Amino acid sequence: MSPSRTDLPLLWTLRALAALAGAITLLIVAFLILEAWPALQTPGLSHFLTDASWFPASTTPQFNLIPMVAGTLAATLGAMLLATPLGIAAALFSRFYAPPAIASWFRRLLELLAGIPSVVYGFWGLVVLTPLIRQWAPPGQSLLAAILILSLMILPTIALLSETALRSIPRAYLQGAAALGLSRWATIRGVALPAAHCGIMSSILLAAGRAIGETMAVLMVAGNIVKVPDSLFAPVRTLTANIALELGYALDGHRAALFVSGLILLALIVLLVSMSDWIMRDDPGTAPEALTQAQVPQHG
Amino acid sequence: MSENCSPAAAESVSDDPQSQRPWMQREACCATYEPCLQVRDLAIAYAGKPALRNVTFDIPRGCITAIVGPSGCGKSSFLSSLNRLSDLTDGCRVSGSVRIEGQEIVGAEIDLIALRRQVGMIFQKPNPFPLSIRENLTFPLKHHGMSDRQAREAAVENVLRRVGLWEEVKDRLDAPALGLSGGQQQRLCLARALVLSPKVLLLDEPCSALDPLASAVVEDLIASLRGDYTVVIVTHNLAQARRIADNVAMFWLVDGAGTVVEHGRAASVFEAPANPITAAYIAGARG
Amino acid sequence: MADRIATVFMWGVALLISAVFAWIVGDLLLQGLPHLSWGFLSATPTDAGRAGGILPILVSTLLILAVCMVVAIPLGLGTAVLLSEFGRRNPLFGRLVRYSLDVLAGVPSIVFGLFGNAFFSLYLGMGFSILSGGLTLACMVLPLLIRSSETALRAVPDDYRRAAAALGLPVFATLWRILLPAATPGLIAGLVLGIGRALAETAALLFTSGYVDRMPGSLLDSGRSLSIHIYDLAMNVPGGESNAYASAVVLIMLLLIINALTFRAADRWLHQRITAV
Numbered sequence: 001m002s003p004s005r006t007d008l009p010l011l012w013t014l015r016a017l018a019a020l021a022g023a024i025t026l027l028i029v030a031f032l033i034l035e036a037w038p039a040l041q042t043p044g045l046s047h048f049l050t051d052a053s054w055f056p057a058s059t060t061p062q063f064n065l066i067p068m069v070a071g072t073l074a075a076t077l078g079a080m081l082l083a084t085p086l087g088i089a090a091a092l093f094s095r096f097y098a099p100p101a102i103a104s105w106f107r108r109l110l111e112l113l114a115g116i117p118s119v120v121y122g123f124w125g126l127v128v129l130t131p132l133i134r135q136w137a138p139p140g141q142s143l144l145a146a147i148l149i150l151s152l153m154i155l156p157t158i159a160l161l162s163e164t165a166l167r168s169i170p171r172a173y174l175q176g177a178a179a180l181g182l183s184r185w186a187t188i189r190g191v192a193l194p195a196a197h198c199g200i201m202s203s204i205l206l207a208a209g210r211a212i213g214e215t216m217a218v219l220m221v222a223g224n225i226v227k228v229p230d231s232l233f234a235p236v237r238t239l240t241a242n243i244a245l246e247l248g249y250a251l252d253g254h255r256a257a258l259f260v261s262g263l264i265l266l267a268l269i270v271l272l273v274s275m276s277d278w279i280m281r282d283d284p285g286t287a288p289e290a291l292t293q294a295q296v297p298q299h300g
Numbered sequence: 301m302s303e304n305c306s307p308a309a310a311e312s313v314s315d316d317p318q319s320q321r322p323w324m325q326r327e328a329c330c331a332t333y334e335p336c337l338q339v340r341d342l343a344i345a346y347a348g349k350p351a352l353r354n355v356t357f358d359i360p361r362g363c364i365t366a367i368v369g370p371s372g373c374g375k376s377s378f379l380s381s382l383n384r385l386s387d388l389t390d391g392c393r394v395s396g397s398v399r400i401e402g403q404e405i406v407g408a409e410i411d412l413i414a415l416r417r418q419v420g421m422i423f424q425k426p427n428p429f430p431l432s433i434r435e436n437l438t439f440p441l442k443h444h445g446m447s448d449r450q451a452r453e454a455a456v457e458n459v460l461r462r463v464g465l466w467e468e469v470k471d472r473l474d475a476p477a478l479g480l481s482g483g484q485q486q487r488l489c490l491a492r493a494l495v496l497s498p499k500v501l502l503l504d505e506p507c508s509a510l511d512p513l514a515s516a517v518v519e520d521l522i523a524s525l526r527g528d529y530t531v532v533i534v535t536h537n538l539a540q541a542r543r544i545a546d547n548v549a550m551f552w553l554v555d556g557a558g559t560v561v562e563h564g565r566a567a568s569v570f571e572a573p574a575n576p577i578t579a580a581y582i583a584g585a586r587g
Numbered sequence: 588m589a590d591r592i593a594t595v596f597m598w599g600v601a602l603l604i605s606a607v608f609a610w611i612v613g614d615l616l617l618q619g620l621p622h623l624s625w626g627f628l629s630a631t632p633t634d635a636g637r638a639g640g641i642l643p644i645l646v647s648t649l650l651i652l653a654v655c656m657v658v659a660i661p662l663g664l665g666t667a668v669l670l671s672e673f674g675r676r677n678p679l680f681g682r683l684v685r686y687s688l689d690v691l692a693g694v695p696s697i698v699f700g701l702f703g704n705a706f707f708s709l710y711l712g713m714g715f716s717i718l719s720g721g722l723t724l725a726c727m728v729l730p731l732l733i734r735s736s737e738t739a740l741r742a743v744p745d746d747y748r749r750a751a752a753a754l755g756l757p758v759f760a761t762l763w764r765i766l767l768p769a770a771t772p773g774l775i776a777g778l779v780l781g782i783g784r785a786l787a788e789t790a791a792l793l794f795t796s797g798y799v800d801r802m803p804g805s806l807l808d809s810g811r812s813l814s815i816h817i818y819d820l821a822m823n824v825p826g827g828e829s830n831a832y833a834s835a836v837v838l839i840m841l842l843l844i845i846n847a848l849t850f851r852a853a854d855r856w857l858h859q860r861i862t863a864v
Contacts, residue, residue, distance in 0.1 A: 006413075007758045011673060015680075017665030021733065022684035024726050025691045028702045035705050089600040097597045106601060109608055115842060116611070117787030119814045120835045123821045124611050127828060152607065185593035213695025215790035216814075220822060240697045240790070247704065247794050262701040266694060273693040385753055390675055416755030423753075427746035429765050439764055440754045489750070496754065 032263050039063070039256030048260060054226045056246070056254035063257050065264075070228045071236035074143055075218060076211040078232075079150035084204055086151070087158025091200075092188060094159070095166045107163070114156035122220030125149040130221055137233040141223035144232040149217045154207040161206065165199020166192055198279050205276040209269050215240040239265055336361035336500065336530040337382065342396035342406070343557075344377045344386065350557040351377050355396070357549055357563040364522065364531040366541035366566070369551030370581070374558030375534045378551070379502050382532065383419040384412055400500065417444055420493030421502040425509045426485035428477035428492070433469050436477045436488060437495050444496055459495045463487040463521055483514025487521065501525065503533040507540065519544060538582065542570055550578045619836030622829050628837070632800050635824045636816065641834055643802040647717060647810025648786070650803060651796055654721025655728065655785050660778070662725070663732030668762060670733070671740040692730035696790040699727045703795035715809040720796025727791055728781040735777025739770040772854075779849045783842055789814040813838045 051064040090110065094103045125145055134140030173195055177187040193200070223235020224245060237245075239261045250258055335358035342355040352374035359365045367375045380386045381394045384405060398406050405415055428436050437456045446452050456473070460466040465487050469480070477488055486506060493501060503522065507515040523544045525531050535541050541548060548570070549563040562575040573579040630640030666684065674681040703723030713719040743766050751761040767774070789812070797809035798819060811819070817834045820827030 010759045011669075014665050014669040014673065017662055018669040018680075018684050021662050021666040021729055022687040024729065025687040025694075027706065028691075028694065028698070028726070031702055031705045031710070032698070035701070086600055086604070089597055090604055093597040093601040097594060098601065106605070109605060113604075113608055115783060115787075117789070117814055117838060117842075119787070119789040119817050120615070120838065121611075123817055123831055123835055124614065126821050127832075128610075128614055155604065183590040185590040188593070209693055213693075213697070215695065215697040216818060220818070240695060243697050243701065244790055244793055247701070259701060259705070262698045266698055269693045269695060270690055273689060277689065383753060385749060388749065388752060413755040413757070416753055421753035423746065423749065425746060427744070427750045429747060429750065430769050431764070439760075440756060443756050443760050492750075492754065 029266070032259055032266065036256055036259035036263050039253055039260050042253075045260075048257070056250070056257050061253055061257075065239070065257075065261060067226045067228050068237055068239045068242045068261065069264075071143070071222070072212060072238040072240070074229055074236060075146040075150055075222065075238055076208060078143065078147035079154060079211050080204070080208055082147060083151040083155045083158055083207065087155045087203075087207070088162055088200060090155065090159035091162035091166055092192075094163050096184060096188060096192070107160070110156040110159050113152070114160065118153065118214060118217045119220075121149055121153055122217035125217060125221040133233070139223060139233075139235060141221055141235050142233045143222065143229045143236045145221040145223075146218045146236065146238070147232075149221050150211050150214060153214060153217060154211050157207045157210060158200075158203050161203030162196070162200045165196040165203065168199070169195045202276040202279045205272050205279070209272040209276075212268055212272070213240065213265065215244050219244050333360045333363075335359065336401060337532075338397075338399040340397040340399075342378070342381065342394070342398060344374065344381055344395075345393045346389070347391035348393075352558045354559050357560055359530060359532055360547055361530050362527050363546040364526055364533060364544050365547040365549065366545035367532065367534045367549050367551060368536075368538060368541050368581075369558070370553070371536070372558075373551045373553045375551050376504055377558075379421075379504050379532065379534050381406070382500070382502055383416050383421055384410075385416075385421065387412070417496050418498050419500040419502060420496060420498035422486070422489050422493060422504065422506045424505040426482055426489050428480070428485050428488050430476065430478055432474045433477045433480070433488060434473040436492055440492060440496055455495055459491045462494060463491045464517070465491060481514065483510050483517055486510060486514070486518050490518070490521065498529065500530045500532065503531065505534055505536060508536065542566065550575070550581070552577050552581075615832065615835055615839065618829070619832035619834075622833035623836055627830075627833055631802065632816075632830075635827070636800060636820050636830055637824060637826050638830075641813070641816060641830075641837065643800060644811050644813055644816045644834075645837075647796070647803050648813045650717045650806065650810060651721045651724065651792070651812055652782065652785055654718055654806065655724040656778075656782070658722060658725040659728050659732055659781065663729055663781075664736055664774075666729075666733045667736030667740060671737045672758065672762070672766070688730040688733055691726070692734070694727075696727065696788055699723055699791040700794050702726070703791060708795055713807065715795065715797030715799075716807045717796055717803055717810040718806040720792045720810070720812070721806075723791050723795045724785045724788060727788065728784050731784060732777055732781045735780060736770075736774055739773025739777065740766060742773060743769045775849050779846055782845055786838065786842055786845075787814060788812075789818055813841075 047063045048065045051062040053062045053064050054067065055062040090106075094106050094110075098106055125148070126141075129148060130140035130142075130145050132140075133142060133145055169192060173191050174187060177191045182190065218238050219241040222238065222241060224237040224241055225235040226237050226242075227234070229236045243258050243261060246254070247258055337359035339359070340356050343353040344351045355378065367378065369375055377386065377392075380389075382398060382400075382405075384394075386392045386394055394406055396406060397404060400415075400418065404410070429439065431439060434456060437459060438452045441452050441455060446455070457466060457470075460469065465484060468484065469475075477485065480488060486509075490506075506522065507518050510518060519540060522531065522533065526544075526546070533541075533545070545566040547564070548566045549560050550569065550573075551558050552561040554561070562569060562573060562578045569578065570582060573582060627640040628645065629642050631643055632641060633639035666688075670681055670685065700723065703719060703726070707713050707719040707722050708715060711719075713722075747765050747769065748761065751765060792812050792815055796812060796815075798811050798815065799809035800811045800816070801808075803810040813834055817831050817838065820831035820834065
């Protein structure tokens with residue numbers, strides 16, 4: 001709109017608000033760096049990879065973050081391996097297999113799953129899942145428990161976003177496949193999945209970001225032992241859980257070290273978000289506008 | 301000289317709700333053929349790509365001037381440059397000169413609010429606000445400084461009578477305007493423009509989204525504005541232009557940009573077009 | 588053959604997901620509902636939360652939520668209005684703000700916790716307090732609020748903007764009387780998402796609003812949110828399980844109630860606006 005002179009105060013107020021909102025990101029980065037600075041100078045970044053172990057509070061502090069990085073990567077990768085096929089299958093089910101009524105119920109169920117707070121997932125994992133795993137292979141609180149809970153949490157993200165991507169495939173593509181007499185599975189494999197692959201990839205990356213950043217649920221089920229895991233049943237500690245566990249009593253260099261791990265997390269997330277943005281930008285068919293427009297159910 | 305013609309709508313309406321001005325006077329108003337808008341060498345470009353250029357003609361006061369021509373030759377762009385609504389469009393650049401009653405409105409620092417109060421506009425698709433019928437009219441009045449509630453109520457009744465809507469809606473003024481039919485909505489939009497007592501009315505294909513019956517009602521209404529307002533109407537419907545226009549400007553695409561190829565009295569443009577393009581267009585549309 | 592296997596697989600996955608969902612919800616309700624009573628909601632916790640109720644925790648939760656929304660709503664709405672209504676007057680500024688918000692939307696909640704602890708609690712001297720926690724949450728829900736509000740405003744037909752501009756109405760009046768009311772259902776939907784996210788959040792509050800389970804006396808007191816209560820009972824209090832179950836049920840019910848109420852309100856509002864009386 002073209003503002004008139006009487007609107008100028010409003011315009012400047014809005015600009016100030018927007019500048020404040022936009023500055024929060026800068027403020028976060030600035031304060032993370034500020035707090036991490038002592039640790040980045042001494043011992044320096046390389047110590048986080050080469051020190052013998054993680055004893056940040058001792059008189060000769062050791063800052064090896066490798067076990068936590070390994071824990072985060074193992075839990076995230078495991079959850080991705082499990083949740084990606086299931087999430088895509090759930091999206092395909094809702095788009096191509098379920099009758100309309102069931103599909104809409106199923107979507108609502110996925111939305112509810114996505115809305116359950118992570119602390120509730122963690123609690124359920126702690127009291128229901130870990131005892132089951134303990135019966136099988138103690139101690140129960142383990143990488144496996146973390147993977148299972150994380151899968152459960154990111155599955156709705158993958159399913160809902162992939163479903164939206166599948167929904168925005170031009171109907172003509174699917175009709176073309178039907179005209180060729182292709183079976184449902186052949187249509188999905190040959191037409192639907194390739195046509196929606198950008199949107200699906202992007203949903204997977206966003207889910208990976210969520211898995212890396214997840215704190216509470218993993219904290220409650222993973223056991224939190226600082227050690228590179230040697231099996232699925234070994235307890236692990238992730239970067240996020242490490243911060244949550246230790247910030248309460250961390251001082252000086254220890255505190256700075258935790259802020260370094262915060263910076264590492266932030267960098268990982270920015271990388272994933274940018275990759276997801278980049279994938280979507282190359283794909284006009286499933287651009288966000290197209291995603292929001294394609295809300296009308298069109299079955300078959 | 302023709303101050304009596306340049307309209308103070310509210311006054312004329314309150315004087316005479318049915319607006320039964322004698323034909324003679326209307327004819328007389330238009331017959332004087334005094335320019336109200338003077339368009340000189342107007343050009344419009346979108347993101348550097350010219351859409352309209354070399355547009356020069358006068359729009360007479362108190363007359364209905366129809367802008368005709370094929371799609372995509374800049375008719376709507378032209379119209380939206382007359383109240384500077386073109387400012388809302390990204391990368392739209394207007395150059396040249398348009399004077400309304402001698403006042404330059406292109407470029408420079410002009411008071412947009414005052415300009416748009418003088419120049420009302422009706423769009424192709426009826427667009428009443430999602431407010432009640434009454435609020436659709438009082439909302440603009442309040443913001444143009446009519447603070448007396450009773451004066452506002454009187455203006456609402458006057459203007460609704462003027463567009464023939466009063467009897468239809470007087471019992472449900474507080475009902476949502478979006479509950480009206482398409483034709484009623486368009487008449488409400490016309491009332492909303494008239495309530496500010498503009499000098500000029502811009503109509504952008506005001507009947508094309510309406511069914512034939514509603515379209516006829518709105519068309520009659522527009523014809524009745526002659527003499528009170530300077531009306532500029534874009535229309536695709538040549539029969540409509542022939543029925544209501546006093547004056548016609550023919551737009552055509554020349555070298556990739558629209559321009560005026562012929563303008564003048566409706567009778568002469570329709571019956572004896574000077575330009576072969578106009579002749580062919582009118583003949584084609586007729587056949 | 589492959590077609591048949593695929594069909595069985597898809598239905599199998601859907602059944603599996605539904606079954607796990609039923610398992611989680613069923614377990615929570617089965618274990619939680621028996622401990623839920625009026626007394627539980629209206630009593631203070633005793634014995635580290637093993638016994639007693641959750642009244643101060645509910646109060647703290649709502650106060651944190653209130654601080655969060657009081658800050659986030661004007662900031663979010665203002666930014667959304669600027670981006671949607673004035674965005675093209677200054678494309679570079681708009682793009683910078685939007686990019687910054689995209690990044691902000693991806694920041695993990697524990698990193699918000701780090702920031703809130705360093706900035707609000709220590710640098711601004713708010714300590715572990717409801718104020719600090721609420722402000723941290725405000726930063727967190729801001730991108731969500733802005734994006735949903737911007738989408739809602741952009742969905743308002745341009746017809747209204749052109750009509751208002753053609754009548755020479757000031758932008759502020761147009762926003763206030765026409766655009767914001769027309770966008771209200773979408774704005775409310777975004778608000779509900781934001782409230783849901785704030786209510787569910789735990790990690791960002793651990794080191795900003797703190798653990799104290801007493802009734803807060805002011806916004807500068809530490810206050811324990813419902814989500815932290817669940818975490819603490821589950822992890823740090825042996826024998827706190829049954830009250831943790833009950834608290835989890837309360838948290839989920841709160842989320843569902845807010846969801847249902849606001850959507851009902853938006854529906855009714857929309858109905859009144861559009862249809863003829």
